Amino acid sequence: QTQLVESGGGVVQPGTSLRLSCAASGFIFSAYGMHWVRQAPGKGLEWVAGIRYDGSNEYYADSVKARFIVSRDNTKNTLYLQLNRLRVEDTAVYYCARGGEKGFDAWGQGTMVTVSS
Amino acid sequence: EIVLTQSPGTLSLSPGERATLSCRASQNVFSSYLAWYQQKPGQPPRLLIYGASSRATGIPDRFSGSGSGTDFTLTISRLQPEDFAVYYCQQYGNSPYTFGQGTKLEIK
Numbered sequence: 001q002t003q004l005v006e007s008g009g010g011v012v013q014p015g016t017s018l019r020l021s022c023a024a025s026g027f028i029f030s031a032y033g034m035h036w037v038r039q040a041p042g043k044g045l046e047w048v049a050g051i052r053y054d055g056s057n058e059y060y061a062d063s064v065k066a067r068f069i070v071s072r073d074n075t076k077n078t079l080y081l082q083l084n085r086l087r088v089e090d091t092a093v094y095y096c097a098r099g100g101e102k103g104f105d106a107w108g109q110g111t112m113v114t115v116s117s
Numbered sequence: 118e119i120v121l122t123q124s125p126g127t128l129s130l131s132p133g134e135r136a137t138l139s140c141r142a143s144q145n146v147f148s149s150y151l152a153w154y155q156q157k158p159g160q161p162p163r164l165l166i167y168g169a170s171s172r173a174t175g176i177p178d179r180f181s182g183s184g185s186g187t188d189f190t191l192t193i194s195r196l197q198p199e200d201f202a203v204y205y206c207q208q209y210g211n212s213p214y215t216f217g218q219g220t221k222l223e224i225k
Contacts, residue, residue: 037216044217045156045162045207045216045219046216050214060213061213095162099209102164102171103164103167103173103207105164107162108161110161
């Protein structure tokens with residue numbers, strides 16, 4: 001069955017970096033666009049970044065543009081999110097999700113990123 | 118950026134009642150690429166509706182979506198105890214793929 005498993009979260013200081021990973025299984029990873037969505041504690045969902053199925057295009061929310069980088073390795077069935085110059089307001093659960101014409105139809109359980117001094 | 122505004126913010130109903138949730142977009146949603154998600158505490162979102170009106174796999178037929186352009190509705194025909202949760206709409210036709218702020222459906 002389709003499975004997405006995020007990892008790499010943790011507690012970091014403002015201004016530092018972190019890399020999140022999302023391991024995919026149970027479907028043809030290279031055929032789907034993939035996305036990162038975050039949720040700050042007690043808040044709603046915020047789309048963060050997306051990448052086309054072949055990695056040819058990346059898309060970002062204005063709030064993370066020029067700080068975060070989304071990438072993928074289709075040989076490893078893995079999606080990544082490089083978080084640079086982290087801010088306190090980046091504190092959230094980060095979900096990876098599979099995208100397509102049918103919306104975001106598969107989600108991981110999320111990984112928590114806490115940015116605090 | 119397309120801004121999605123959901124109403125009401127909180128909806129208090131009893132099991133067996135009908136729920137109607139609204140999602141209004143600041144501009145036309147491309148190709149009706151509008152989705153609805155349900156989220157329960159401590160869980161990731163679950164896709165309910167895509168393409169404004171198509172039910173996702175395994176979603177009960179008491180959930181239905183309608184609308185086009187800028188106005189969309191999620192209807193739950195007969196509320197079950199497990200339906201009380203937060204619901205989000207999302208447009209995924211144009212980047213950034215924005216979400217609404219959510220509607221909390223609570224037991225009256």
